[in-house]
Amino acid sequence: MLAFCCASLLGRVAAEAPPVLLSPDTSSIVIACAATSGLRFFFAACFFLTLSFFALILFRKTNPAHLPTPRKLLRNAVYTICGYAMLICLVLIVIEEFFSGSIPIPQPVFWLESLAIIMFGISWFVKGEAILKDEII
Numbered sequence: 001m002l003a004f005c006c007a008s009l010l011g012r013v014a015a016e017a018p019p020v021l022l023s024p025d026t027s028s029i030v031i032a033c034a035a036t037s038g039l040r041f042f043f044a045a046c047f048f049l050t051l052s053f054f055a056l057i058l059f060r061k062t063n064p065a066h067l068p069t070p071r072k073l074l075r076n077a078v079y080t081i082c083g084y085a086m087l088i089c090l091v092l093i094v095i096e097e098f099f100s101g102s103i104p105i106p107q108p109v110f111w112l113e114s115l116a117i118i119m120f121g122i123s124w125f126v127k128g129e130a131i132l133k134d135e136i137i
Contacts (some may be wrong), residue, residue, distance in 0.1 A: 048086055052083050055079045055082045055119075060076045089115050
């Protein structure tokens with residue numbers, strides 16, 4: 001639910017960004033853009049932290065009454081790698097936001113957010129057992 005709320009607000013803030021060319025008052029544009037950027041950054045961080053929580057905590061839960069299968073251990077490794085990759089992407093986004101131009105690729109925030117979403121997608125496919133499904137013997 002938290003991920004849904006953050007994603008919804010993230011999209012709403014981005015959709016309601018102030019039109020730059022329609023306003024003659026440049027000081028209000030700068031303030032509105034800074035506020036919009038800050039809100040977008042906050043909701044994006046909450047969204048990616050929630051997805052990381054899913055991969056690192058919720059997806060790795062195991063029934064304590066049963067021993068985990070080798071495939072479950074492999075799935076847990078995938079969840080761990082994907083969860084930490086999402087957190088690393090988020091840290092790199094924070095670094096880029098505070099030290100603009102510190103990552104020498106075009107549009108680093110776009111690529112880091114894309115990579116984080118792909119990592120969550122991989123963990124989601126694994127959790128849904130589309131990948132690394134337990135073998136029935």
